[in-house]
Structures are given as structure tokens and as C-alpha cells.
Amino acid sequence: MNRQYRRYMQWCAALLALLLASGCAMTTMREHPDFAAQKRQVKNIAVLPTDVEYLLLVLTGDNERLTDEERNVKTTMAEALPGLLEQRGYQVRKTSAEELATIVKDANFTIEQAKSAYNEVSKQLYERGMVEEEEAKKFRVSIGPVGAAVAEALKADAFLFTRYSGFKKSEGLIAKEIVSSAMLGALTGVVVVPAPAGGSMEMALIDGYSGDVLWTNRGGGQVAATAIATNLLVKLPATGTVAQMEKANAQAKAAVAAENEKRAAASTSSDGTP
Amino acid sequence: MSGVRHIHLFVCLTLFGLMSGCVTAPVAPLTERNHGYGQSEDEQKLIRRANQFETELLAKGLVLDDDTVTTYVQRVGQELVPTVTDGAVAIRFHVLRDPLVNAFALPNGGIYLNVGLLARLENEAQLAHVIGHEIAHVVQRHGLQQHHSRKATIIAAHIADVALFGTSIAYLPALGALASYSQEAESESDRLAIGYMVSAGYSLQGAEQLFKLLQEVNQRESIWGSVYSSHPDNAQRASETRSILAGRYSNVGSGRINARDYQQIRERIVLENLRLKLNIHQYALAVKAAEHDLALAPASPWLHYYRGEAYRLMAEDPSGAAREYAWIQDEKLNDELVERYRQLRTVHLDKARQSYRQGLSQDRNFAMAHRGLGLVAYAEGDGQTASNELNQYLNLGREIHDRRYINNILGRIHP
Numbered sequence: 001m002n003r004q005y006r007r008y009m010q011w012c013a014a015l016l017a018l019l020l021a022s023g024c025a026m027t028t029m030r031e032h033p034d035f036a037a038q039k040r041q042v043k044n045i046a047v048l049p050t051d052v053e054y055l056l057l058v059l060t061g062d063n064e065r066l067t068d069e070e071r072n073v074k075t076t077m078a079e080a081l082p083g084l085l086e087q088r089g090y091q092v093r094k095t096s097a098e099e100l101a102t103i104v105k106d107a108n109f110t111i112e113q114a115k116s117a118y119n120e121v122s123k124q125l126y127e128r129g130m131v132e133e134e135e136a137k138k139f140r141v142s143i144g145p146v147g148a149a150v151a152e153a154l155k156a157d158a159f160l161f162t163r164y165s166g167f168k169k170s171e172g173l174i175a176k177e178i179v180s181s182a183m184l185g186a187l188t189g190v191v192v193v194p195a196p197a198g199g200s201m202e203m204a205l206i207d208g209y210s211g212d213v214l215w216t217n218r219g220g221g222q223v224a225a226t227a228i229a230t231n232l233l234v235k236l237p238a239t240g241t242v243a244q245m246e247k248a249n250a251q252a253k254a255a256v257a258a259e260n261e262k263r264a265a266a267s268t269s270s271d272g273t274p
Numbered sequence: 275m276s277g278v279r280h281i282h283l284f285v286c287l288t289l290f291g292l293m294s295g296c297v298t299a300p301v302a303p304l305t306e307r308n309h310g311y312g313q314s315e316d317e318q319k320l321i322r323r324a325n326q327f328e329t330e331l332l333a334k335g336l337v338l339d340d341d342t343v344t345t346y347v348q349r350v351g352q353e354l355v356p357t358v359t360d361g362a363v364a365i366r367f368h369v370l371r372d373p374l375v376n377a378f379a380l381p382n383g384g385i386y387l388n389v390g391l392l393a394r395l396e397n398e399a400q401l402a403h404v405i406g407h408e409i410a411h412v413v414q415r416h417g418l419q420q421h422h423s424r425k426a427t428i429i430a431a432h433i434a435d436v437a438l439f440g441t442s443i444a445y446l447p448a449l450g451a452l453a454s455y456s457q458e459a460e461s462e463s464d465r466l467a468i469g470y471m472v473s474a475g476y477s478l479q480g481a482e483q484l485f486k487l488l489q490e491v492n493q494r495e496s497i498w499g500s501v502y503s504s505h506p507d508n509a510q511r512a513s514e515t516r517s518i519l520a521g522r523y524s525n526v527g528s529g530r531i532n533a534r535d536y537q538q539i540r541e542r543i544v545l546e547n548l549r550l551k552l553n554i555h556q557y558a559l560a561v562k563a564a565e566h567d568l569a570l571a572p573a574s575p576w577l578h579y580y581r582g583e584a585y586r587l588m589a590e591d592p593s594g595a596a597r598e599y600a601w602i603q604d605e606k607l608n609d610e611l612v613e614r615y616r617q618l619r620t621v622h623l624d625k626a627r628q629s630y631r632q633g634l635s636q637d638r639n640f641a642m643a644h645r646g647l648g649l650v651a652y653a654e655g656d657g658q659t660a661s662n663e664l665n666q667y668l669n670l671g672r673e674i675h676d677r678r679y680i681n682n683i684l685g686r687i688h689p
Binding site: 062065067097106107108109110111112113116117119120121123124127144145146148149151152208209210211 | 323326333334335336339371421553554555587593594597607675676677678679680681682683
């Protein structure tokens, strides 16, 4: 099965597991304990260009890269990500591959090395799949000093890298899947409509001084890449005034919930009858 | 589109696919007059993909930018290209910053030799066989033949699996679709490579030595099924090559081996290879590679340093070290294995310290040894020693690329 499609299906399976196990709050997010406890001050973030791979999946398996789509996704992500981070209270240091090449020696390779190092630690981070929210804040992994040169040149406290794998299916493949689903449906009474397109995304925020992985999240769906990014980044801990507002909102909600509970308890008479 | 129309389309496409798989035109090598390179739609697609792939390798900075090494490899390569090719394909030679033991040829004439493979070779004659083998893939248009047989698709999927578990070199799946060949194609390339070596005046001992070397390459150090690993099929290749050498080429005189020139190039490559291995958490493999090279060059402070780094990182990343062990041994990764590596922390830190000190004994001003000793001391909680050593590193080092990282550590020692 194609790698893109397999990642997408893994993400769907994980989402299904989440829905089924929604009694416990499970998450795809991971957070360094120091970041979760706000012991690391990250004010400005450098956003690296998104890695994009977008495939046309075909019946024969001879899949094709759709370079125009890839360019579009890179552009829309470059436009969207800074705003999404600013909504979480961070200052953003925007950069392009061209700028990086002029200010960091061997920038492209250094960034590739950082990504390779992250790929390795990502295996440790995600070997258990979804975990409970409290468990998600206990991950201490680092990519080492490899990314510090990039963060230093960009004068950023941390950098965010994002990779997106997207696919769409050819008419022939869709036809084949519909036939397979129909045949299976005739046997089992259940018909699953195969997705004609989709994508999955992973983001990682790396400390620009220590190389520690501060926060990661992954997800996917049959929506645009920027929509997936929005859903992932809403889980990034906020900072500054945004964090204060969120804290105030959470406290207000908790106070209202406590008040409602008190009233519900008070409206019950002492012998338990309403 | 209605369901019925989908079914019709599916049936038509399946039949077409089955029929087109059966009817394939023979592919003429570039040595023939009317080879028709680049005229079929299939081959144009392959060339386009190969061009895209190369653009991506360059954009990621994966192509080694070292004039001395590149000029040397290009010189050897051009001597081997058969003179009968009409220039329809520009055969080009590059070195890839990849620690896997591998080389590959693309349908557009691009030939890539990984740093991991070059670090294993010992002389120019061995290199000549590797390059000759890859040239043969291009000349014989094995890429197009493979595309017709669709094996590449299956191999691409399999290589994608390997890529997910074994290594993080992200380009591997694309490579599988462009540069994976049948056993027959590999054998044909071996035969032709020998012919190219004879024409260029290389000693055929290079071919025999190469196969012996490859038998020592752990399959995990290369790509699944690669001709550059100790894959079981390769023992047969070695046997076939020996038969050819004993038969058709038994009267060929000794040719050039040119070990000295190769060693000078190799010195530039081995350190890059070690650095790349450590970046993808191949710690034990880095120790093995460093010790192999230290046997040849015991006075190299850099080799001692990288061996030290491998041990230090094993100590600091027991999960990563356990994962590597499980991957190499094809065992299941479990908590017991990780705990075993945690227990070895002190041993690994001691070995790291010894290695750094050996590096320092070769060169008293070797700044990197101070870096290593400082990080070991920091890992052991000895802030004073860590601070002294890391400051020595910052003072002695000429080009410090991780000043921020080191200053961050010093900041934690003296907040």
C-alpha cells in the first residue's frame, strides 16, 4: 500500500480509536515536560518551509508526484502558519529556503540533517500511538545540536518544521475501490466509501538552544492542508497574553461548572428526592 | 460517476493493464545504432521523474559539494563509459551524503555513489567495478526494462517499509521506483562492468575484492535486496563473476589498482560517513566503522573523536541505542532491552572519555576532544570539569558551529 495512503489510514484508525476510547482523553500530541510546565521561554519561532509530498495514486501502482499541487500546498502553508502561531501568542520569524541558503552555511543540508534526526526521535515519540493527555507531557527527546546553527542564524528561540503527505486517487483506482467496497458490502452488509483524497501532517517545535523536542502533533483528514495545520496548532500551548486569556477562560469555565454542580446538589432535597 | 460506469471503467482498465503487461517492445542498449532512447512515453516519464528526483536531492543539499572528491569520481567514471555511446545520455557521476552502503543509476544518466559505500572501498579498481556496474544499468536501459516488468512498484513499496523502520533517508521510496533492477539485470551489469574495467586498464582483482568486502556488509547497512549488501543473491553473483574472470578474462594481465590515490579521497569521506551515521542514531555501526578505520589510521584524532561520540550518544540515548540493536539483530524492541542499555551508561561514558583522550594524545590542541570530554562530564554531573573542558573547546576551536548549544549547557551549569 502506498506510504501516503497508509499514513492517512493509520491516522483514521487512530481517530477511530480515540472516538471509541473517548472516556479517557487520548492525544496524538507530545510535549516536553519543561515546555508543559512553562519552564522554557519560547518567544519567537522560525517557521521552516513545509516539506510536501503529494501523489496521484493510480490503479497500476505507478504513482505520480503532482508537483503543481505540492507547490500550492507549500505556498498556502507558508502564508497560513505564521498567522496560526501568532494566534497562539508567538512572534514569528518567517523565512524562505532562499534566505536560509544565504545566512546559514550549507543550510539545506543542515535542515535535512535536523529532519533526519527528528525522524529518528519521532519513532520513540510515537511507538505507542495515541497516549493519555497526562502521559503526552512526559516525553524528553532531543535532536542534539544540529538545528541550533539554523535557529541561531535566524535569531529564533525555536523552529517549527512541518511535513505534509497528500494524495488523490485516479478515476481508475476509485472505480476499483468502489467495486471492491460493493463486493465486500454484498457479503458483509457494510459498505465503506473509500476516500478519493486526503492527507496527513506532522509538526514539530524544536528548541533552538538545546535541540530538545518541545512539542509535536500529527493528524490528517479529507481536508485542505491548512485546515489540518489549524487543528494541530490549536493544541500548541499558548504564550503571553493569549496564554493568560486562555487561563482566565478556563478558570471562568471551571467556576461556572462548579456553581452549576452546587446548584444541582442544592436543588436535591436531603432525602435525595428532587 | 455512476456505480455501473465505475465498474465498466475498472474492468476496462484491468484488461488494458494485463494486456499491456504482456506486450512489451524489446529495449535496445545505448551501444546500438537506433536505440530510440527517450522516444517512448514510458521512458520520457522515467526521465522526467529522474530529473525531479535529482532536483530534490540537490535542493536538500544531499549531493556532496567537495571538488576534490567529485573531480576524482568523475575522472574514474568518464574513463569507464563505453566509447560507443552516441551522447544521447549525459552520464554524470555524483557522491551522495548518505551513510547507507549503496550506489544507484537513474534512467537519465545520473549515477550516485553513497558516502557509506565509498568509505568501505579500498582502492580505485574496486571503485571502477562499482561505477562500471552502474554505467551498465544506464547503457542497457535497465530502468525502462524494469518499468515494463513492474517489479519496481513492489520493490518501492517494500523499500518504503524499510525506510520507515530502518533509516530515515526520506528519498528511498522514490529511489525504489527509479533504480531497482532484476537479478538478471544485476548479473548483466556485473559482466559489462568487467569489460569496461578491462578497456580502461583496471585490475580485475578489484571485482573479486569488492564482492568479498560486500559479504561483510550487514544487510541493515544497505538497502534491502541491494547488490551492495550481503544479500544471499550476492553470493551467487560473486560466484558468477569468478567464473567469468577464470574464463573469458583469464589471460588479461594485471591492471592498475591505484590504492594510494583512492586512500587520499577516502580520508575525506570516512569522517563525513561517521557524522552522517551518528545523526541517524547508528551508534554501534559508527563504532564499528570508526574502529575499522582506526586500524588503518590509528593516529587520526578525528576518528578517535567520532568513536567517542558514538559511545557518548549511546549513553545519553539508551532508547535510540536499543532501537538500533533491535533493528540490526532483527529482534523486537522491548523495555528490557532499553533497560539493558541504561545499565551500560557508565561503561559507555567511560569508553567515550577514553576515546576523546586518545584523540587528545594525538593532537594536544584538538578542540573537539575537549568538547567531548566536557559533554561527558556534564552527563556525569561534574559541572566544574564540564565547564573547564567546554570553555577550552570554545577557546581553541576555529570554526564553532554549535556555540549556542554549548553556551546553553554552560548556562545550565552556571545559571
